Amino acid sequence: MLLLVSAITFLLVNLAPGGPSALMRMDVTAEQRDVLTRRLGLDQPVPVRYAQWLAGALRGDLGTSMTSNEPVAWRIGQRLPNTLLLAGTALLVSILAGVPMGVLAALRRNSLPDFVLAGISVVGVSIPAFWLGIILILALSVTLQWLPSSGLATTGSAGDLGDRVQHLLMPAAVLSTTVLPYVVRFTRSALLEVLHQDYVRTASAKGLSRLRVVYGHALRNALVPVVSIVGTLVPRLFGGSVVTEAVFGWPGMGRLAVEAANGRDYPLIVGITVVVAAVVVFSSLVVDLAYTWLDPRIRLS
């Protein structure tokens, strides 16, 4: 799968009209262009270049950035932790908030709380994340002046935990809205499915309180499928991080991708796409493992 992603991106970038060689500035002479072409290996056919790139990538060498002349892997390494922090916090927030919301919707099915939550979910998937970000900045930074509007931390106060949390709060909230609706809906339908099963009826028949039945018996089994959707949320979180980081000036992978895009930095953009795909694949692997561990009936085939 990683091979496929890297091949698609690599081919897309290299087969385009002009291609990376068109990047060379207009003012260079023909000889200079020749030297550069050879140095970047652009005189080789595309499959050969892909094989070379792949061989490098397997050793952790993703090539050299065209705009800054720094190794691509190093530039990504600088930004990846920030995005992981943002995406991880957003994921945590959406699970901590989304699961109880889903439980509430399932228990009060077809009543007011259920409809309100369903409405919130639809609004959540319909609202452009960047616009929600702008509105939050307008409300919380401009009008109320509670939270800082952008950046990782206030300059000069690096390392201050409170300051960093303040900066993280709004971007994480905005990013979590891109996945929260899925957590709510999924928890709701998973719990509804479980609530109809015999062992839940047995538990109720034993005279256990409604609370113990739901939290002690039903929810535990309903949560197993909920774990599985975490794998599908990760790509959404990364996609959402591009705009969220742009709104809040968060120095992560998403902004790096936009910078690379605007600078036409081909090796960097290929590297970013492949690293994001790698994180996605790795997280779905972890989810699969967690899944089999939680539910022994499922074994990887």
Added chain:
Amino acid sequence: MHSAAPALLTRLLRNPLTAASLAFLLLVHVLAFAGPLGWTVPPQQTSALEALLPPGPGHPLGTDDLGRDELSRLLHGGQVTLLVGFAAMLTSTVLGLLIGAIAGFYSGWVDVVLMRFTDTMTAPAFFLIVTAIVVLGSGPLTLIAVIGATSWMQVARVIYGETLRFKAQDFVLAAEAMGARRAVVLIRHILPQTIPSVVVSATLGVGFAVLTEAAISYLGLGIQPPTPSWGNMLQNAQQYVWTAPALAVIPGAVITLVVLAYNFLGDGLRDAADPRLRI
């Protein structure tokens, strides 16, 4: 299918939310495409003296940083955004339909290869969009192609499931027993059954495409100024959030309402087409 259409429409409009969404969408489309006939201020006419005016007489929605009329830009931008959204949805629906139906109908390695490919495309979708736009440029046509080519996976999964489901049913067996060719069975007998799901996916797809266009244009990678689109109107607006908040609030609110209406309409269509699917 044809005789069921009026009944379907009745059921569709019985849900007040769906009916309201449909009416709102009709209104927005008529306004975007016919509105400029009534409000004739050119969307690209700049005026340094009238920059960043608040909503008021002469400019009902105010002006942007270059003194361009915000209402006019909203109407013309609506044409661009809605056309891109609609065309991208058509592209992704056709792609998803083809890939999902072929994967579901022809089992074996075709199935494995196509569905694997579908999973792969899902992983870094937004990053692939950014990459593709960098490489291919950012005209409206490229934008349509790129959004279409990176958002068909959901449709493909739905159609894949539907095709698998119908493939096992008696009418397909009957058609095969009568000697119909494989391709004919797929096109004449199975695909028509998937129309309700396709319509639902397509409706939800417009909303998704509008959101994607807005996000890409907001990043400065999509529709390029001076051509207005709802996304790129928000690009500069963020800078002026302190002085002219209306610039940031209005286009985003319109995007949200339109996408919301498409989502409600899609849900309504799903319920009307198959009430059993309601959970």
